[in-house]
Amino acid sequence: MMLSIFFRLEYWCAEDVLETYWLSRKHRPRRDNKMDDFIEIAASHGQGFTGYIALPGHDRAPGLVLLHDIFGIDDHTKQMARRYAEEGYVVVVPDLYWRLSPRASFSRHGADLERAHEFERRLDLEHAVDDINATFEALREHPAQDGKVGALGFGLGGSLAVLAAARTDVDCAVGYGGASLEGSLSDARYLRCPFVLHLAGRVASANDVLVRGKIRAAFEYRPGVTVHEYECGESFTVPGPEFDRTAASLSYSRSLSLLKKTMGPVYAIERVWKRHSYHKYVTRDAEAVMDTMVADPYFNDVPTMTGGIGKESLKRFYIEQFMYSFPPDAQHVPVSFTVGVDRIVDEFVFSCTHTCEMQWMLPGVEPTGKYFEVAMVAVICFRGDKIDNLHVYWDQATVLAQLGLLDPRGLPVVGVESARKVLDISRASDSLMPRMSGPDDKPD
Structure with missing residues (x-):
């Protein structure tokens, strides 16, 4: 289930706490x-x-x-x-x-x-x-x-x-x-x-x-x-x-x-991101998602250039091409999570079986029924206490190779090993460079 895979419920039962933060003595609405x-x-x-x-x-x-x-x-x-x-x-x-x-x-x-x-x-x-x-x-x-x-x-x-x-x-x-x-x-x-x-x-x-x-x-x-x-x-x-x-x-x-x-001021941007994600992946409430963003946001999936610019365009993208396009077995494994002054960098491994259309990731590709894993990085930029824009990066060649849509032979492309190396650093490196391999590159 997407609810159990993407998020822990304790992040979301604190909705009232978030509202209390914005209405605190230091941040009274004008x-x-x-x-x-x-x-x-x-x-x-x-x-x-x-x-x-x-x-x-x-x-x-x-x-x-x-x-x-x-x-x-x-x-x-x-x-x-x-x-x-x-x-x-x-x-x-x-x-x-x-x-x-x-x-x-x-x-x-x-x-x-x-x-x-x-x-x-x-x-x-x-x-x-x-x-x-x-x-x-x-x-x-x-x-x-x-x-x-x-x-x-x-x-x-x-x-x-x-x-x-x-x-x-x-x-x-x-x-x-x-x-x-x-x-x-x-x-x-x-x-x-x-x-x-x-x-x-x-x-x-x-x-x-x-x-x-x-x-x-x-x-x-x-x-x-x-x-x-x-x-x-x-x-x-x-x-x-x-x-x-x-x-x-x-x-x-x-x-x-x-x-x-x-x-200062220091905003609870991590809470805003969690709230945004909760409504995007769990409740699928597009209005609630947009409430966490500035008036002129944009989203860009870098490898496919899918997303939207402006509130209405982005809202339409979320509803029509994103929120309902995740296979039932989709999983999100956190790798690192860095909170800065005006941005968050979220590194994770995404995996699923390609059993439905995923226009945001594989536009124009019919479901292949094949399983894949890929390391991803999302950069979430804030303007004050609202999300200004998001950029998401992944290695599309790795995905296409696992789905049988790209023949990696003779190309510097790997498959599922790429994501698994991120989760397990003891895995061998330099598999595409045989002459560089040695004792230090071999798994235990």
Whole structure:
């Protein structure tokens, strides 16, 4: 039975415990529906400016000051603020250009590009640090904020994140930048909090190599500082010509790791995954499954590229091609289970007799009636307390060979031995490389 094979019942009798967790004192649902707006921030000498604020789905959350790049508080910056709010932060983006022109923002293309660079040149960094400090104070006074406050910036904002980490009492900071960080080298020695630097920029000349080396050397040996490098353009996190999805995703997780470690919040993502799996495999309740996911999730079975993008498409995939396509003898043997800051990696061995259509795994293949075993890895990524996406990997050639759909003779392909080696490491290795075999490769 799928119930006894895939899950233990004790995981699921705790449904009320899960609900209690979300409704705990630290995570009360917000009573208002307004999740983003502008707030007033008091500046020095009786002046004031505004900041864009994005709120999480609950009160009593840590604070995050998001420092915009040279384009001001544009739609992309607002989107990033809302994304971090989904992670559980009260996010405020201060209008750092207010002394030049309140709420100025520029297009990332065309004639506006030069105007954006002009505002960057005209920005007084000392005043900007004062305004960031004022934003910290406003954030700490906000009724939804509770606990520590961090800073995160891109481009111009990345350089200002360095200044904030060196000159204010912020609890942690993250900076994205490239060659422009050369002007922040003198402040690197004064960093007062945990700091992550994402150093981007393709190296195009000997001078670029020298600049990057100077920046790296100034930051990476400081206590509490971690430097990550990316061989891509400085705008690799922004959709456009320089966008690099892999680097953007990796840097996002690294940023989140520092924020969560320093400030929280820590969600019970393992419980969410178990709840998701329970409804997917046991109750087969598609609505309950989708309730554990963000509004725009996706699923990808990597070898077959089956799955869905978006809530409706994924829900249809689960109902029509996934939840009812497991043979009665399907088994799931856990191998390892790793819980990270924003993802879970679940390694297991899946086995069954191919007695029904399995469109998610073997699209277009009629039941063969043959038994197979395969090692699989699922990577489950979270956004806050919801599942954002899932990727599942397995060796399709191993499956096809066991079903008689692929002749492994003369090919570097094995059959059931592949999965059984995962469960029993004493089994012989290098069976496809006879000349490599030896005493250490033979089973007892």
